[in-house]
Amino acid sequence: MQHTESKPAIAGFLQRRPRWAPPAPLFLLQPVLRRIVHRIAENNPDMFGRLGPHYRAVFVIDPVNLPFVMLLRPDPDDLMLVARRRNEIPEQDARISGSFLDLLMLVDGDLDGDALFFSRNLTITGNTEAVVCLRNALDDIDNSIAEEVADMFGRPGHAALRALRRINEKQETQ
Amino acid sequence: MIRPELVCPAGTPSAMRTAVNAGADAVYCGFQNATNARNFPGLNFTVPELERAVAHAHAGGTKVLLALNTFPPAGKVDLWKEAADTGARLGVDAFIVADIGVADYIAHTHPDIRLHLSVQAAASTPESIRYYCREFNVKRVVLPRILTVPEIKLMADEIPCEIETFIFGNHGLMVEGRCSLTNYITGLSTNMDGVCSPAAQVEYIKDDAGNLSTRLGEYTIDCFSCNESAGYPTICKGRYLTPAHDGPYYAFEEPISLNLSTLLPDLMKAGVTALKIEGRQRSKAYVKSVVSAYRKAVDSIMAGQDPQISDLLALTEGQKETQGAFKSKTWR
Numbered sequence: 001m002q003h004t005e006s007k008p009a010i011a012g013f014l015q016r017r018p019r020w021a022p023p024a025p026l027f028l029l030q031p032v033l034r035r036i037v038h039r040i041a042e043n044n045p046d047m048f049g050r051l052g053p054h055y056r057a058v059f060v061i062d063p064v065n066l067p068f069v070m071l072l073r074p075d076p077d078d079l080m081l082v083a084r085r086r087n088e089i090p091e092q093d094a095r096i097s098g099s100f101l102d103l104l105m106l107v108d109g110d111l112d113g114d115a116l117f118f119s120r121n122l123t124i125t126g127n128t129e130a131v132v133c134l135r136n137a138l139d140d141i142d143n144s145i146a147e148e149v150a151d152m153f154g155r156p157g158h159a160a161l162r163a164l165r166r167i168n169e170k171q172e173t174q
Numbered sequence: 175m176i177r178p179e180l181v182c183p184a185g186t187p188s189a190m191r192t193a194v195n196a197g198a199d200a201v202y203c204g205f206q207n208a209t210n211a212r213n214f215p216g217l218n219f220t221v222p223e224l225e226r227a228v229a230h231a232h233a234g235g236t237k238v239l240l241a242l243n244t245f246p247p248a249g250k251v252d253l254w255k256e257a258a259d260t261g262a263r264l265g266v267d268a269f270i271v272a273d274i275g276v277a278d279y280i281a282h283t284h285p286d287i288r289l290h291l292s293v294q295a296a297a298s299t300p301e302s303i304r305y306y307c308r309e310f311n312v313k314r315v316v317l318p319r320i321l322t323v324p325e326i327k328l329m330a331d332e333i334p335c336e337i338e339t340f341i342f343g344n345h346g347l348m349v350e351g352r353c354s355l356t357n358y359i360t361g362l363s364t365n366m367d368g369v370c371s372p373a374a375q376v377e378y379i380k381d382d383a384g385n386l387s388t389r390l391g392e393y394t395i396d397c398f399s400c401n402e403s404a405g406y407p408t409i410c411k412g413r414y415l416t417p418a419h420d421g422p423y424y425a426f427e428e429p430i431s432l433n434l435s436t437l438l439p440d441l442m443k444a445g446v447t448a449l450k451i452e453g454r455q456r457s458k459a460y461v462k463s464v465v466s467a468y469r470k471a472v473d474s475i476m477a478g479q480d481p482q483i484s485d486l487l488a489l490t491e492g493q494k495e496t497q498g499a500f501k502s503k504t505w506r
Contacts, residue, residue, distance in 0.1 A: 049220075109458050113457055115489045117404055118403050118492060119404075119488065120400075123380055123386070131373075139188065
């Protein structure tokens with residue numbers, strides 16, 4: 001969600017896994033992710049009720065075409081969303097893997113998770129019940145999470161979101 | 175031709191609002207317990223959520239149908255009775271029931287609220303449906319997905335209540351309301367606990383080649399090669415090795431979804447009064463796409479135009495669709 005331009009290079013980057021990429025400067029990402037997860041939690045407190053006993057589960061969100069993964073622990077009292085390099089992933093309860101754009105649209109309620117699973121564009125491993133709870137919790141959010149995040153970054157944030165959505169629409173029509 | 179009611183799934187309050195906005199005439203939903211057949215983790219409504227949802231739906235002119243469509247185990251009927259009392263207090267428009275004890279309780283305790291007979295009751299003959307109508311004042315029957323359109327037309331002429339048929343979603347050709355396959359492996363019942371393939375017992379294992387194995391409990395029930403579409407982790411849609419067949423095959427059903435968009439005009443002419451979209455376990459993205467598509471199709475037929483049929487293949491299980499037994503008994 002840090003991309004600010006809709007250029008073909010970005011589209012290509014998001015659509016395929018790079019053969020080589022320089023180490024991502026993850027330390028820059030951490031405070032941004034922390035802000036994002038706290039803002040979403042603040043705006044959508046009801047979602048935690050749907051997590052049931054799995055609110056302390058650690059989810060690995062794996063955008064397969066990016067050089068890092070994100071660790072999510074949706075505990076309202078101890079929220080965590082951090083980026084980790086692929087060789088630094090700790091023990092986890094469940095892993096959700098897909099392209100960055102698919103995961104973004106999924107979180108935003110624009111794509112159906114079951115359909116992504118049927119098409120094999122989404123992979124789930126680990127605790128399936130925890131994943132189902134997380135999916136249902138996120139799906140019950142009325143507002144667009146992507147819009148909420150874009151709001152945090154003002155005009156550049158909305159420009160980036162528009163660019164990502166254009167890329168997604170282009171992918172869907174191909 | 176009567177204008178059929180479009181009955182749409184609502185697994186969460188947000189999905190319900192989505193269905194209302196997309197043009198649902200009615201939504202169906204359930205509480206977060208065993209009283210409904212989609213008792214999945216994180217899904218369904220709390221009492222306060224349903225109260226707000228009923229108000230929202232009614233403000234949009236949409237009816238709310240409460241699914242109490244599982245079978246109470248012996249000695250545990252109170253949960254179903256309480257759910258019915260709560261639904262009545264919140265102002266739902268109808269109850270969808272499967273068990274005759276639940277039907278009897280509602281018919282006597284809340285006689286002013288409509289009773290719909292769930293597909294889980296598996297009533298598929300005029301005689302059985304007439305019995306439910308006579309004894310419990312059932313106003314509508316949800317027909318099992320085993321009848322052809324001509325058979326539905328014959329049925330409509332012989333029963334004193336409305337007919338609701340599935341038009342999209344789960345194929346569901348098992349004897350609905352009598353499926354015990356999931357019990358065999360997990361110990362939990364589709365029809366009593368509301369749980370088909372409980373997620374806590376489902377595991378997906380992907381190997382280095384990209385093949386995906388699905389396990390339920392201690393059993394592997396399918397393996398999808400890397401480029402193969404996947405289906406739900408249900409026993410009825412698993413592939414099995416048996417001495418009677420070469421290689422693994424779908425012994426019961428295959429992963430496929432029902433899509434009756436091209437049969438809509440025939441269904442409407444046959445006297446179907448409500449068209450049901452399956453999928454309370456699906457996302458609001460699914461609800462928005464499918465409800466919008468069928469809203470357009472039904473409205474165009476009612477306007478005397480050719481139905482506008484949207485492509486919904488991407489949303490179907492296994493990315494395959496069928497008209498199932500509605501088109502022909504030799505559907506497979």
